[in-house]
Amino acid sequence: MKLLYKLIFLFLFIFSVSCGDLLKMDTHFVPIEAENLYEYDNLQSFEEIYDSTKIIAFLNRETVNELIKLENFDALASIRYKFRESLEGSLDRMTFGSIVIDGRLPGFSRIEVDDRYVPHTLTFVAMDFFYYIPWEKSRSYDIKLIAQDISNTMDDCTIFYVDENSIIYGERGEHHVLHITYLEAIKRLEVFHSVQKENPFWKLPEQDLFSNSLAKLRLAKNFHNTENAPKEIDWTNFENLISRHQRKLFATIRDLIPEFSTEFSEAIRFDFELKDYRLNALIVRDSTVKKVFNGLNAVPVNTKINLKKDATHKTLKQSLRDLSIFHEIEIVHKTDQGFIINENDDRFY
Structure with missing residues (x-):
């Protein structure tokens, strides 16, 4: 894997150094239009994006995990996420088949998930929550009936993926993830709901949105696999922390570097603006x-x-x-x- 694919965090760090010596340099500013990024979209059809074999392979990718301590239990999560617990009532109101999420009901709580490495407010909207509702083990729900109910009640809705406790659904430009787990120890039903959709002002490729949704489903599926928690953070698979959109951004810059390197002396810096990502990257040589x-x-x-x-x-x-x-x-x-x-x-x- 090429350097800027493997070291995106280093790229953000090293190439944004603004030491005193750099301030004396000339700056070559390079605006990169949105269409440059789309050159890195492969030509796969939408049907190929939602191929279940490829989805399962994505969900099985190893990433960089750590054990986190929450109010009612410990959990396993990628280091790219941080969590905010709320034990009070909320304004959340949703129904999934026989499952009712209502922030006003006694015993309700939730955990909000924040992605540290994706500035989603600029390019797309992301809302990710774990909801906890009192639930007796004898009560049942049927994931296939929930999927059918979603399909019947949402306009132009497509079910992209279903397994024994998960659904990915929505429409092009908007993806929802639903993952349901019963927690015997606290007698709560854990309902993870994630929404990834285009920002009204930016066009994000379908593959990017869907890969973000898969990353959130992977989080939910592994959340309670604490027996696999590492004693210390293992960085072997750090490439899998990087989103598809981020890879394209840095591939764009990487491919421009040789072209500009032949035109200018070493004592110059390149300041790139990726207009559909609002990211400035400083490259110094x-x-x-x-x-x-x-x-x-x-x-x-x-x-x-x-x-x-x-x-x-x-x-x-x-x-x-x-x-x-x-x-x-x-x-x-x-x-x-x-x-x-x-x-x-x-x-x-």
Whole structure:
């Protein structure tokens, strides 16, 4: 897999360095129109997107997981997500067959899911919740009847995928994920509902939306597989954290680099604006990059560096002195091409 596919977080980090030396450089600004991104869409038909064999293969992909502690149980989740619990009532009102979700009912609670690495408010709308409702094990529900009910009550609705406890449904430009699990320990029915749909102002390819939905279904299916929780984060499969849309964005930039590299000297930076993604990526080719790379490479894995107080890594601190988003960093994974960096125990680059 090519460098910018494998190291998207490093790309966002290293190529946005704005050190003092860089401020002296000339900048070549490159606007990238939306149609550039669509060149990276394959020509598969919609029927191929929803092929059940390919869906199952996607759901079985390994990713980077961690154990998270919630109010009523521990869960297994990808590091790309964070969670916000609410034990109070809410305005949620939904019905799925015999299952009624009503935030006013006693015992109701929910967990909101936020994707740290997808700025969805700019390109698409995402709403993802785990709902918990009191439920006796003797009560039943039928996933196929729920799918039939959804198909009958929603206008122009298509059922794209069904298994023993999951449904993906909706229409082109909007996908819903429904996943249902009974939790014996707390006598609650867990209903995961996810919505991925186009932002009214942006056109997002069908394949991108659907791959986002599959990632959310994978989250729900593995949420209680805590017996598989790693003792520490294993970064072996970090490529699977990257969404399909993100891969296309960086493939676009990657393919433009050779063209511009032959036209300009090394003492220049390229500032790319991906207009349908609102992302600025700064690419630098001078010795500053080598200083940053060598400085980071000299730091042992799992060593924390406070960029304000640390007195040991002076060269690295100097190289990063204007990168104000970083305060305390920890290199958690290295390859011969780059690094994954944890910043303030919260976000990875």
